[in-house]
Amino acid sequence: MPSKKIRNMEEFSELSGISRPTVSKYFHDPNSVRSSTRAKIESALEQFDYRPNIFAMNQNRKLTKNIGIVVPYLADPFFAEIARNIEQKCIDAGYRPTLFSSHGDPKLEIEILENLRSLKPAGVLLAPLGRASDKAGIERFCKHVPTVLFDSNIEGMGQAFIGSDNFSFVSQTVEYLTRTGESPCFFEMKYPANPNANKRRIAYLDMMDRVGLQPHVIQIEGTGWGFEEIGRQGALKLLNDGSLPTNTVLCSNDRLAIGFLSACYEKNVRVGRWPNCDLRVASHDDHPFSRFTGPSLTTAAHDYESVSENAANTLFQVIDSGGKLKDRRETVYRARLIMRDSA
Amino acid sequence: MPSKKIRNMEEFSELSGISRPTVSKYFHDPNSVRSSTRAKIESALEQFDYRPNIFAMNQNRKLTKNIGIVVPYLADPFFAEIARNIEQKCIDAGYRPTLFSSHGDPKLEIEILENLRSLKPAGVLLAPLGRASDKAGIERFCKHVPTVLFDSNIEGMGQAFIGSDNFSFVSQTVEYLTRTGESPCFFEMKYPANPNANKRRIAYLDMMDRVGLQPHVIQIEGTGWGFEEIGRQGALKLLNDGSLPTNTVLCSNDRLAIGFLSACYEKNVRVGRWPNCDLRVASHDDHPFSRFTGPSLTTAAHDYESVSENAANTLFQVIDSGGKLKDRRETVYRARLIMRDSA
DNA sequence: TATGATAATTTACGCGCGTAAAAAAATTTA
DNA sequence: TAAATTTTTTTACGCGCGTAAATTATCATA
Numbered sequence: 249m250p251s252k253k254i255r256n257m258e259e260f261s262e263l264s265g266i267s268r269p270t271v272s273k274y275f276h277d278p279n280s281v282r283s284s285t286r287a288k289i290e291s292a293l294e295q296f297d298y299r300p301n302i303f304a305m306n307q308n309r310k311l312t313k314n315i316g317i318v319v320p321y322l323a324d325p326f327f328a329e330i331a332r333n334i335e336q337k338c339i340d341a342g343y344r345p346t347l348f349s350s351h352g353d354p355k356l357e358i359e360i361l362e363n364l365r366s367l368k369p370a371g372v373l374l375a376p377l378g379r380a381s382d383k384a385g386i387e388r389f390c391k392h393v394p395t396v397l398f399d400s401n402i403e404g405m406g407q408a409f410i411g412s413d414n415f416s417f418v419s420q421t422v423e424y425l426t427r428t429g430e431s432p433c434f435f436e437m438k439y440p441a442n443p444n445a446n447k448r449r450i451a452y453l454d455m456m457d458r459v460g461l462q463p464h465v466i467q468i469e470g471t472g473w474g475f476e477e478i479g480r481q482g483a484l485k486l487l488n489d490g491s492l493p494t495n496t497v498l499c500s501n502d503r504l505a506i507g508f509l510s511a512c513y514e515k516n517v518r519v520g521r522w523p524n525c526d527l528r529v530a531s532h533d534d535h536p537f538s539r540f541t542g543p544s545l546t547t548a549a550h551d552y553e554s555v556s557e558n559a560a561n562t563l564f565q566v567i568d569s570g571g572k573l574k575d576r577r578e579t580v581y582r583a584r585l586i587m588r589d590s591a
Numbered sequence: 592m593p594s595k596k597i598r599n600m601e602e603f604s605e606l607s608g609i610s611r612p613t614v615s616k617y618f619h620d621p622n623s624v625r626s627s628t629r630a631k632i633e634s635a636l637e638q639f640d641y642r643p644n645i646f647a648m649n650q651n652r653k654l655t656k657n658i659g660i661v662v663p664y665l666a667d668p669f670f671a672e673i674a675r676n677i678e679q680k681c682i683d684a685g686y687r688p689t690l691f692s693s694h695g696d697p698k699l700e701i702e703i704l705e706n707l708r709s710l711k712p713a714g715v716l717l718a719p720l721g722r723a724s725d726k727a728g729i730e731r732f733c734k735h736v737p738t739v740l741f742d743s744n745i746e747g748m749g750q751a752f753i754g755s756d757n758f759s760f761v762s763q764t765v766e767y768l769t770r771t772g773e774s775p776c777f778f779e780m781k782y783p784a785n786p787n788a789n790k791r792r793i794a795y796l797d798m799m800d801r802v803g804l805q806p807h808v809i810q811i812e813g814t815g816w817g818f819e820e821i822g823r824q825g826a827l828k829l830l831n832d833g834s835l836p837t838n839t840v841l842c843s844n845d846r847l848a849i850g851f852l853s854a855c856y857e858k859n860v861r862v863g864r865w866p867n868c869d870l871r872v873a874s875h876d877d878h879p880f881s882r883f884t885g886p887s888l889t890t891a892a893h894d895y896e897s898v899s900e901n902a903a904n905t906l907f908q909v910i911d912s913g914g915k916l917k918d919r920r921e922t923v924y925r926a927r928l929i930m931r932d933s934a
Numbered sequence: 935t936a937t938g939a940t941a942a943t944t945t946a947c948g949c950g951c952g953t954a955a956a957a958a959a960a961t962t963t964a
Numbered sequence: 965t966a967a968a969t970t971t972t973t974t975t976a977c978g979c980g981c982g983t984a985a986a987t988t989a990t991c992a993t994a
Contacts, residue, residue: 255950256949256950256951257950257951258950258951266972266973267972267973267974268951268973269952269953269954269972269973269974270971270972270973272951272952272953273952273953273972275951276952281971281972282960282961282970282971282972285971285972299709300950300951301650301709301949301950301951302646302709302710303645303646303647303648303649303650303711303949303950303951304646304650304949304950304951304952304979305646305950305951305952306646306951307644307646307647307650307950307951307952307979307980307981308950308951308952308953308978308979308980309951309952310952322665322671322674322675323668323671323672323675323879324668325666325667325668325671328665328666328668328671328692329666331665332665332666332692332694346689347690347691347692348690349671349675349690351675363687366642366644366645367645368646476880476883480883506880506883507883509883509885510882510883510884510885510887512885513885513886513887514885514886514887514932536666537819537849537880539853540819540823540849540850540852540853541853541884541885542852542853542855542856542884542885543856543857544853544856544857589857598980599979599980599981600980600981601980601981609942609943610942610943610944611943611981612942612943612944612982612983612984613941613942613943615981615982615983616942616982616983618981619982624941624942625940625941625942625990625991627990628941628942643980643981644979644980644981646979646980646981647949647979647980647981647982648980648981648982649981650949650950650951650980650981650982651948651949651950651980651981651982651983652981652982653982
């Protein structure tokens with residue numbers, strides 16, 4: 249069991265009885281060698297616990313097995329969750345994922361990508377900051393590294409985009425809200441960090457138009473990624489002014505809604521879907537915390553699993569086909585309405 | 592500006608007019624060369640945009656500039672935040688941090704550490720899972736790689752531990768609660784994942800003893816890292832049974848408290864520090880979301896900044912002194928009481 | 935300006951593995 | 965069983981850089 253320490257592939261190949269080039273081939277792709285030799289190598293592997301030197305390996309390989317996963321803001325559990333999903337899928341496919349967060353900073357986003365290049369990644373899964381992103385910088389990066397975007401789309405960038413169908417989020421929440429009470433106003437940031445926000449506003453306007461109702465879009469001040477606080481401040485202002493146009497608020501995303509609910513609590517505004525309540529609040533994303541707000545948040549959930557699976561698989565395809573796809577592919581998944589207590 | 596592509600350090604050294612070994616030395620530590628040559632290299636660097644090949648670099652160096660940061664559960668924004676802090680400090684010090692999450696799984700924790708070894712890291716900053724951790728596995732790892740623990744201590748493991756003083760958390764919350772109302776019962780998981788929980792219970796018992804009050808420890812069922820849901824279920828049970836011994840609840844940590852508050856909201860139990868309230872709830876950690884709960888959560892805050900700074904600096908020291916410290920160092924920082932509306 | 939100390943250059947080798955080419959062996963097919 | 969095919973082995977080189985040793989150049993000090 250302890251057995252002497254193995255220094256390199258040379259030594260290991262001797263112990264396994266297989267020549268070094270073949271062993272090397274095995275580590276590149278276990279299926280590329282005859283099953284009998286594969287068995288020999290793997291039995292030796294169990295016996296001697298050798299792992300090829302990563303640095304020496306990647307130095308000469310044109311393509312490493314590294315995959316970069318870049319999310320805009322890891323302190324948002326939504327991204328932490330989806331990153332975990334994707335990470336696992338990469339590992340299962342035999343890649344070595346590394347996780348990065350842009351922390352809401354476009355400069356850092358580009359810096360991460362540039363650093364990533366020196367890791368010679370086989371591919372990158374990128375959830376861009378969105379509006380704030382340095383698009384030229386990202387485009388430059390995408391020229392050199394196979395990249396699949398997820399969560400936020402940037403027109404034409406990368407080999408594919410996988411995300412959620414914003415219209416499907418908003419259509420479901422709007423329909424539900426109008427069906428069960430007063431029509432909703434739309435609560436969002438004036439300058440949203442994320443491009444999905446714009447699509448959601450448009451979807452809201454579209455839906456209200458369809459059902460022939462008057463739309464009200466409320467755009468609040470505030471920049472950055474502290475959405476909860478921004479939502480809270482925006483809500484406090486509205487509640488103090490008494491300037492809410494309807495008794496139903498549809499927030500662009502859950503983090504704003506969490507802030508909104510916090511303000512309501514403070515101002516003693518009863519939120520919920522019951523008759524004795526002052527206000528209904530709904531939202532989009534099904535943030536991990538949205539079931540623990542007071543009241544629990546009615547929202548529309550991403551199809552996490554499909555998004556992460558498709559994003560990862562698409563990247564694998566891109567990699568396997570040499571880094572390029574015939575046409576850029578865009579896939580979006582429908583939302584699922586989650587009816588809780590807030591609306 | 593565009594200038595021809597530089598293939599390797601050889602080429603770059605010619606362009607910069609400095610010999611390759613000296614350039615190599617520069618990249619290892621810019622201060623190790625004369626300032627005049629440093630200037631020459633750096634001006635060439637601006638002109639030609641060359642970066643040494645990471646893999647070739649790390650292959651031969653006894654010590655890389657890699658640092659691993661391992662947290663138990665990245666979907667917890669608390670860890671996301673502290674990881675970000677530490678990450679930045681590593682970068683500032685010229686290291687290349689890589690972030691990993693054990694996702695609450697001891698097997699994964701060990702797997703991460705073992706994979707980490709093949710990156711030949713200069714050091715590792717590890718927030719262990721705690722109780723569930725495979726201690727033998729971690730110990731084995733620490734023998735080979737300079738490791739500093741943070742957040743959760745495991746007796747004797749690693750070169751140092753930097754965390755928070757659990758007694759200081761509990762003493763402040765207990766003192767505040769007893770000073771302003773009924774004495775608190777202590778709400779925690781029966782089998783907490785994190786060793787800090789035990790220290791907090793002991794501190795609670797100690798404090799109650801000091802002030803001569805009857806302690807009540809409530810231990811709820813549930814395992815894993817879904818603390819909010821566990822806290823919620825535990826609270827629902829208590830509220831349904833009407834078995835709360837006092838009108839003041841001190842939760843072991845904020846995530847349990849978030850679940851607790853959510854249950855209170857659902858059961859129409861008014862939580863807060865005002866006379867018309869049924870219950871007071873306080874907690875520990877100052878979780879990023881604790882200011883947005885309904886009501887906002889009275890809690891005790893970690894000294895994030897000091898913990899991350901000291902943890903990082905300690906690791907740098909360990910690395911600089913060849914991987915070992917004379918004696919294992921334990922440092923804990925005091926908490927700060929954050930008085931909000933829940934108690 | 936000479937002196938010693940410090941830093942840069944020259945030369946050379948090695949790290950662990952990828953990979954190409956030619957030869958040999960094992961396997962499949964006829 | 966021979967021929968055709970696939971796989972493995974042998975041999976050899978190169979990747980980009982770390983690093984050691986001997987030499988030479990540069991600097992600070994007197």
